[in-house]
Amino acid sequence: MSTTRLLVLGLVVGHGTTHGYAIHHELVLWDADKWANVKWxxxxxxxxxxxKEGKLASVEDPSGRVDYRITDEGHEAFMLLLRGALSDGGAHADLLSAGLAFLTALPRAEAIALLERxxxxxxxxxxxxxxxxxAGPDRAWKTPGTEHxxxxxxxxxxxxxHALQWxxxxxxxxRGGAYTMADDVRA
Structure with a gap:
């Protein structure tokens, strides 16, 4: 699962139509170049x-700038990556962080169910x-120098x-109503 793909798709979803520089600028503001190693x-x-995969559509404007918008296939891929990022119990802080950035794109009950997984x-x-x-010191670490x-x-x-508590x-x-989720009425 790619953190960069999730971040890029999520930002295109969020902006509707955007270009590479705007995505880069936002990810730099989020420090994603540090926690997710996202580079230009x-x-x-x-x-x-x-x-190329049909998940984004691109249009070049007269100045030569390329703008991107999400396709239906891209939206499905984004949701799949988002669901995976939030339900994964592994030690992938970058992926979880990317998922959290787009948490509110999900209905409340689904977000809770993914986090319960x-x-x-x-x-x-x-x-x-x-x-x-x-097991302590009784566990046999056979190779010399591996007692640590x-x-x-x-x-x-x-x-x-710690991750379990968080x-x-x-x-x-x-469950207490924090955050405006995808299925909440937005003001």
Whole structure:
């Protein structure tokens, strides 16, 4: 799953019609060049590839600037990427962050259901790593010089625990009416 594709599609959806410079400018404001490693070239590569795949339509104006708009196929791809980003329990902070940027494009109940899937995956990860972390020094790390490897599992366990708490909090905030979602009446 590509964070850059999700970001580019989401911004085109949000703007209706836009061009590469506007997408780049917004992503720089979001610091996506840092947390998602989105570079100028990757934006234009994504725009060209998404156009080639029929997910975006492009129109060149008289000045030579190319504007992009989403197609029906592109909107489906955006929603698929968004749903995957929000339900994935893996340690993909860039993908989750991109999904959160477009969270309100979903109906409230669907966003909650996707986050509940994420929470279930995080619970499984926390349980899996807890057994390794809990094994302590009795766990046989056969290769000399690898006695520190349990620190990696402790990190993963702590990350899953924190992500689980945060995800549960977001679910509760959404249940409480936080944010204007796609199916809410907009003023």
């Amino acid at each position: 070239g990757s934006i234009y590569h994504a725009l060209r590839q998404l156009t 994420r929470r279930a995956a995080l619970e499984e990860e926390r349980e899996r790593t807890a057994t390794i972390v809990g 490897v349990p620190e990696m599992f402790a990190l993963w366990h702590g990350n899953a625990d 995800t549960s909090g977001l679910i509760e905030r959404l």
